Amino acid sequence: MTRPGFVLEVDERTPPLLVHEGEGFRLQKFPLGTQVFYPPDSLPPIRDVTGNIRQALLNPHNSEPLPELMKPGMSLTIAFDDISIPLPPMQTPDIRGRVIEQVLEIAARNGVDDVKLVVANSLHRRMTPGEIKRAVGERVYRSFWPEALTNHDAEDPHGLTYVGQTDKGEDVEINRRAAESDLLVYVNVNLVAMDGGHKSVPVGLGSYKSLRHHHTVHTMLNSRSYMDPSHSALHDSCARMGRMLANHLRIFTVETTLNNDTFPKPFTFMNKREWEWSLAEQGAYVAAKKANDSGPPRIRREVFQRIASPYGVTGINAGETEAVHELTLASVHRQQLVEVNGQADVMVVGLPYICPYNVNSIMNPILVQCLGLGYYFNLYRNKPVVRKGGAMILFHPVPWEFHQVHHPSYIDFFDEVLSETTDPAAIEAKYEQQYATDPWYAHLYRNSYAYHGVHPFYMWYWGAHAMDYLGDVIFVGGDRKAVHRMGFRAASSFADALEMAGETVGGSPKLAYLHCPPLALAEVR
Amino acid sequence: MIDEIRRVARGWRWTRRPLVPRSAEAWQRAHEPKEFPTGWARSPAAKAVREAVLRYGFRPLVWTETEPTVEGLDNLDHLLSPVMFVANHASHMDTPLILCSLPKAWRERTAVAAAADYFFDVWWRAASTALVFNTFPIERTGGKRATTTARRLVADGWNLLVYPEGTRSKDGWLGRWRHGAARLCIEYGIPAVPIALRGTYAAMPRGRSWPLKGRLPLSVRFGPALYPQDGEDFRSLSRRMQQAMARLWDEDATNWYQSLRREAEGTTPSLVGPQGPRWRRVWEASRPLPRRSKPKVWKR
Numbered sequence: 001m002t003r004p005g006f007v008l009e010v011d012e013r014t015p016p017l018l019v020h021e022g023e024g025f026r027l028q029k030f031p032l033g034t035q036v037f038y039p040p041d042s043l044p045p046i047r048d049v050t051g052n053i054r055q056a057l058l059n060p061h062n063s064e065p066l067p068e069l070m071k072p073g074m075s076l077t078i079a080f081d082d083i084s085i086p087l088p089p090m091q092t093p094d095i096r097g098r099v100i101e102q103v104l105e106i107a108a109r110n111g112v113d114d115v116k117l118v119v120a121n122s123l124h125r126r127m128t129p130g131e132i133k134r135a136v137g138e139r140v141y142r143s144f145w146p147e148a149l150t151n152h153d154a155e156d157p158h159g160l161t162y163v164g165q166t167d168k169g170e171d172v173e174i175n176r177r178a179a180e181s182d183l184l185v186y187v188n189v190n191l192v193a194m195d196g197g198h199k200s201v202p203v204g205l206g207s208y209k210s211l212r213h214h215h216t217v218h219t220m221l222n223s224r225s226y227m228d229p230s231h232s233a234l235h236d237s238c239a240r241m242g243r244m245l246a247n248h249l250r251i252f253t254v255e256t257t258l259n260n261d262t263f264p265k266p267f268t269f270m271n272k273r274e275w276e277w278s279l280a281e282q283g284a285y286v287a288a289k290k291a292n293d294s295g296p297p298r299i300r301r302e303v304f305q306r307i308a309s310p311y312g313v314t315g316i317n318a319g320e321t322e323a324v325h326e327l328t329l330a331s332v333h334r335q336q337l338v339e340v341n342g343q344a345d346v347m348v349v350g351l352p353y354i355c356p357y358n359v360n361s362i363m364n365p366i367l368v369q370c371l372g373l374g375y376y377f378n379l380y381r382n383k384p385v386v387r388k389g390g391a392m393i394l395f396h397p398v399p400w401e402f403h404q405v406h407h408p409s410y411i412d413f414f415d416e417v418l419s420e421t422t423d424p425a426a427i428e429a430k431y432e433q434q435y436a437t438d439p440w441y442a443h444l445y446r447n448s449y450a451y452h453g454v455h456p457f458y459m460w461y462w463g464a465h466a467m468d469y470l471g472d473v474i475f476v477g478g479d480r481k482a483v484h485r486m487g488f489r490a491a492s493s494f495a496d497a498l499e500m501a502g503e504t505v506g507g508s509p510k511l512a513y514l515h516c517p518p519l520a521l522a523e524v525r
Numbered sequence: 526m527i528d529e530i531r532r533v534a535r536g537w538r539w540t541r542r543p544l545v546p547r548s549a550e551a552w553q554r555a556h557e558p559k560e561f562p563t564g565w566a567r568s569p570a571a572k573a574v575r576e577a578v579l580r581y582g583f584r585p586l587v588w589t590e591t592e593p594t595v596e597g598l599d600n601l602d603h604l605l606s607p608v609m610f611v612a613n614h615a616s617h618m619d620t621p622l623i624l625c626s627l628p629k630a631w632r633e634r635t636a637v638a639a640a641a642d643y644f645f646d647v648w649w650r651a652a653s654t655a656l657v658f659n660t661f662p663i664e665r666t667g668g669k670r671a672t673t674t675a676r677r678l679v680a681d682g683w684n685l686l687v688y689p690e691g692t693r694s695k696d697g698w699l700g701r702w703r704h705g706a707a708r709l710c711i712e713y714g715i716p717a718v719p720i721a722l723r724g725t726y727a728a729m730p731r732g733r734s735w736p737l738k739g740r741l742p743l744s745v746r747f748g749p750a751l752y753p754q755d756g757e758d759f760r761s762l763s764r765r766m767q768q769a770m771a772r773l774w775d776e777d778a779t780n781w782y783q784s785l786r787r788e789a790e791g792t793t794p795s796l797v798g799p800q801g802p803r804w805r806r807v808w809e810a811s812r813p814l815p816r817r818s819k820p821k822v823w824k825r
Binding site for chain 2: 016273
């Protein structure tokens with residue numbers, strides 16, 4: 001029986017707790033009474049994954065079985081989530097590859113010749129051939145790369161189809177091949193509650209023209225939170241687009257969920273509750289900490305980026321998008337939900353080395369902001385973990401460092417835009433169009449491995465709700481210049497950060513530490 | 526590195542029992558604790574270390590700090606291993622005292638039952654007691670694993686030293702008697718050798734880690750072996766063990782013949798101490814034994 005998520009109250013028996021801080025980690029003592037949110041124990045994985053995939057495809061929800069949808073002479077497009085999930089990347093075989101293989105087995109048996117595979121990378125950077133091969137597996141890669149297995153190109157004027165407008169006037173434009181196929185099979189990995197559902201096709205295969213309607217400051221401020229799709233303006237917009245698309249083309253969704261086995265050996269101690277660490281795990285912590293702290297930064301990054309998670313698959317559901325996604329969300333909640341009573345004055349988080357946009361890359365300050373104020377702050381349902389006007393303390397060194405190939409527009413955004421203002425609405429109004437339509441960024445997005453020119457804006461909007469809601473944001477150990485550029489404060493130690501937060505929330509604040517990763521989603525009552 | 530090790534050592538209480546935060550206790554998995562391995566403590570190398578520590582460390586120490594008298598070793602003369610030594614238990618001194626009183630041939634084939642929850646809760650205590658006293662863990666709460674190691678040791682021919690009370694006496698007198706030792710004797714058909722320890726409570730009771738000053742007299746008296754009889758149940762054997770221990774105690778306090786007479790008359794003093802409030806039992810038990818050594822002629 002898997003133990004549910006629970007809230008620890010720090011007492012004198014509590015050992016120091018593990019806190020991630022970028023490409024590093026530490027043991028941190030927390031003040032007595034601090035509430036610490038732990039996710040449920042890792043759910044037992046499905047043993048026969050291949051058999052379960054087959055069953056899901058043959059017995060879909062609200063849809064005919066997949067073999068009945070495959071006819072000779074038809075055109076089939078298989079789209080799948082890009083490298084931004086899961087995090088860290090999962091150990092091979094990747095679940096996407098396993099599902100795609102089963103779909104292709106059925107297609108081959110049913111005489112389908114016109115098959116194309118598309119990476120649903122939206123405005124993210126293209127995946128490299130090696131990354132694609134890792135995701136889909138060698139068999140699929142050898143059969144389809146490079147002619148019939150490609151990255152989605154949101155700037156290709158000939159590769160997009162304008163489908164129409166929703167009843168709220170939102171433009172829907174997606175990948176032409178997908179829009180014109182007789183059947184679109186979308187294969188997803190649903191790492192967190194914000195993923196999947198109608199967000200997959202309209203966003204993953206969409207263009208800036210489409211995304212600009214929901215990736216806005218307004219939708220972010222009205223998504224409480226975007227980890228709770230039923231209360232998210234972002235997801236409402238995506239749903240309108242998704243339903244419209246479902247009327248235009250046949251979409252068969254396959255969604256998968258993973259358990260919380262996030263870190264492999266020798267980092268398994270990071271998956272466990274600290275007081276349950278064995279002597280060997282305590283030793284592993286000391287050894288890993290020492291090796292990490294004394295290693296050169298490049299080696300350190302290399303080691304972290306090579307971590308592949310031994311995730312187990314906990315759910316495979318196929319069929320009509322909404323019916324499938326309901327089951328997927330239930331599975332995600334079963335793995336991540338932790339019930340919390342009341343809001344805290346100060347929310348504490350330790351940001352790890354990875355976020356969706358720096359796989360095999362560098363986590364620059366904007367991505368740090370996005371991970372902390374975007375993703376971590378929004379890991380709640382009902383109410384935020386912290387009260388309105390409260391403070392958030394984040395552990396991360398926030399290095400002033402950018403990946404020149406992957407994040408060129410981020411560099412300019414950081415230098416040019418943030419030096420003028422950090423207000424998301426003002427940035428959106430003044431700069432978004434300029435960056436989104438800049439031909440050089442578009443060129444790099446299409447031909448190099450760069451994120452789209454508008455992407456740093458979206459990352460900034462991602463944190464808009466938190467910036468609007470919080471009274472203070474403090475980075476422990478953060479590079480002062482980088483942190484100040486973003487309009488936040490830096491503290492050299494946790495004690496200092498608490499002292500600084502006291503100016504905003506008063507003395508003896510109620511602290512809540514979101515112990516993550518492994519991923520937890522707070523259900524705040 | 527050193528700081529990090531220190532932080533981990535302090536946070537996880539390397540030298541003490543690990544603790545679970547109170548709010549997490551309800552969520553702890555019920556797991557069968559792994560038994561601390563003690564097989565290594567019976568290897569030739571460990572035996573040699575143990576013999577050296579006991580003979581050249583503990584024996585001089587105990588015999589210097591206290592004044593023990595050892596009687597009844599002749600009862601071991603014609604015995605064959607394995608046997609079960611059963612003794613009353615009032616002090617941490619009891620084990621080194623008994624082991625150092627035993628002849629070497631017996632000592633090096635004797636293993637001591639020690640509470641798993643006390644002596645085997647942290648690695649350093651488990652390892653050090655296993656090495657020095659040849660202890661093995663025994664679950665005081667019972668359960669199927671409680672006597673697994675004891676059975677294995679008896680089957681391998683090891684003598685066992687067991688304190689049937691399971692813990693040190695709180696008032697110096699005999700506490701609740703558990704039947705595990707009698708069960709094992711019956712199961713394996715091995716004799717029980719009762720040992721009466723007197724004076725250890727007065728010399729070093731619970732809560733003390735060093736004997737009281739003044740070289741208080743102690744007494745270790747071995748009794749004749751008790752063999753399980755055909756068809757005897759463990760309760761009966763346990764009763765005989767207690768009676769034998771009471772008689773030994775009486776023998777030590779009076780003399781052999783008088784103790785036999787009182788046993789025959791059924792007037793052997795009880796080992797549970799005087800009735801009445803607790804202080805009376807503590808008072809009596811903490812009364813030092815009369816000195817048996819001759820008074821020094823030349824006093825300082």
